[in-house]
Amino acid sequence: MSQNDLVYSTDGGRIPAQKAQLARPKTDGIIRIRRETKGRKGKGVTTLSGMDMDATKIKALCTDLKKMCGTGGAVKDAVIEIQGDNRDKIKLALEKRGYTVKLAGG
Incomplete structure (x- = not known):
């Protein structure tokens, strides 16, 4: 650790040594829509994955889909x-916006 690696300061508290940037996942651009219940106590949830944005x-x-x-x-x-x-x-709604959409799963 060099002298320039500030880890703690009394001015602002803990300072991260290096900021991690979240990388955008590589997708094929097709939005896949699934209905899932696993791990949700039987409650159904619609999930959307594969968005290239x-x-x-x-x-x-x-936010728009929830409304x-x-x-x-x-x-x-x-994953939405x-x-x-x-x-x-x-x-x-997604097809009207011009997205390529597939219903996945059963």
Whole structure:
């Protein structure tokens, strides 16, 4: 550790040694829509993965889809989760926006 590697300062508290940048995952550009219940105590959730956009655009898309469906949701690891089974509504909305969409799973 050299003298220039500041780890702690009384001015601002703990300072990270190196900021980690989140890399955008490589995808084929096809948005896959699934209905999942595993690990959610039987509650159905619609998940969207494979978006080829940065985190702010994914978050904005999630917000728009939640408003359209009238439900809650979240973004976790570049995967949008919308509560309930809204696959058909979401597919139509994304196709109108010009995205390539596939329904995945059963």
